[in-house]
Amino acid sequence: MQDEVLATIEASSPRRVAGVAMLGxxxxxxxYVALASPPELVWQVFLLxxxxxxxxxxxxxxxxxxxxxxxxxxxxxxxxxxxxARVDEIEAVDRGVFAFKPSNGFLVxxxxxxxxxxxxxLWWRLGRRVGVGGMTASAEAKFMSExxxxxxxxx
Numbered sequence: 709m710q711d712e713v714l715a716t717i718e719a720s721s722p723r724r725v726a727g728v729a730m731l732g733x734x735x736x737x738x739x740y741v742a743l744a745s746p747p748e749l750v751w752q753v754f755l756l757x758x759x760x761x762x763x764x765x766x767x768x769x770x771x772x773x774x775x776x777x778x779x780x781x782x783x784x785x786x787x788x789x790x791x792x793a794r795v796d797e798i799e800a801v802d803r804g805v806f807a808f809k810p811s812n813g814f815l816v817x818x819x820x821x822x823x824x825x826x827x828x829x830l831w832w833r834l835g836r837r838v839g840v841g842g843m844t845a846s847a848e849a850k851f852m853s854e855x856x857x858x859x860x861x862x863x
Contacts, residue, residue: 711782712780714855716779716787716848717849718848719843724769727829732763732766735761739760741755742759772828775830780795784838792831793838798856799819799860801815810840811842813839813846814841815840816839821836830843
């Protein structure tokens with residue numbers, strides 16, 4: 709069956725909480741510094757922008773890591789159904805040490821370019837490259853990358 713899920717990757721709860729807590733703490737502290745002992749106006753605006761960006765990123769990470777990544781025989785997709793890459797369009801899977809990939813993850817190169825998407829802490833796509841991983845368990849990512857590599861080699 710084409711829709712049978714062969715492997716899944718989810719963000720690990722401790723990493724998810726720790727990452728969001730750190731980003732949120734940075735945002736709150738930077739905003740506090742900007743308001744408690746205001747520097748020159750330009751620097752205060754800069755600190756407020758950095759603090760707000762940190763809080764925004766913490767929110768994005770929290771929302772993105774609620775989802776998961778699933779591998780089926782035909783596609784790599786999110787649990788909510790968004791297609792990350794079709795298996796027949798995948799050229800290579802790279803999980804080497806020097807690959808430009810997320811931590812605890814792997815890199816997929818596709819034949820066709822697709823739109824740029826970023827789900828911080830879970831996956832990203834930039835042109836023909838897809839990075840899977842981040843706040844995920846390395847064992848799950850390794851298992852999925854090995855299955856995906858085998859599927860690519862079988863073609």
